[in-house]
Amino acid sequence: MSLLKVMDLKVSYGGIEALKGISFEVEKGSIVTLIGANGAGKSTTLRAISGLVPVKSGTITYDGNVINGQSPQKIVAEGICMVPEGRRVFPNLTVLENLKIGAYLRKDDLTADIDHVYRLFPRLKERHWQLAGTLSGGEQQMLAVGRALMMRPKILMMDEPSLGLAPLVIRDIFRIIQTLHEEGITILLVEQNANAALKIADFAFVLETGFLGMQGTGAQLLNDPGIKAAYLGTAKA
């Protein structure tokens, strides 16, 4: 069953059409990745689903209901949460305060959710009092993921979680993505690190300046000569 269905989605910034009619579906319980070059429209896609940029035409259907036009708060409350590009933690608040802000739409007790985040990221527990702006890049990424988890997402959309991180930290982040997937969260992952993303993806789409190009399972795209040349560089898988 598809949990999220995007149909003929168009988004413009002023006169410039960033998404020129893209359609794709995300199956419940899957990891789907969207890869593509700089400026292809990956972040725009996630921002449109989150209600952060207006949709010019097309529909975004979540769990059977059209959600485009709804407020970002309502979309988050329904279970679609985003870890934005560049982390965007609140630098002058502590780790714990950042986590609590992630749950700002909830009125119930947060203890179990904070414990869940600390179990996933013991480093955040050790540093719960530390100002987020003083965390390392990898720790900030963990905090950004943890903050999104505080809303108990059904779909977690992650915008380039590995950007600027060292290989060992990237490995940790991808391990966490798999753990969240095993916990039942549906994942929509935007990545420039196509190698790592395709390895864990059930299905993948390539975005080419506003259009969807090739699609297939992660393994199919990993082995495709055109994808290898354009997105996988010479890096070994």
Ligand SMILES: Nc1ncnc2c1ncn2[C@@H]1O[C@H](COP(=O)(O)OP(=O)(O)OP(=O)(O)O)[C@@H](O)[C@H]1O
């Ligand atoms: N707020 C904005 N105002 C005007 N143009 C924008 C805005 N945000 C994005 N764009 C343009 O829309 C296009 C798609 O941008 P987007 O950020 O979605 O790409 P991306 O695939 O996420 O790129 P990157 O890999 O660099 O993050 C680009 O040409 C960009 O300049």
Ligand SMILES: [Mg+2]
């Ligand atoms: Mg982007």
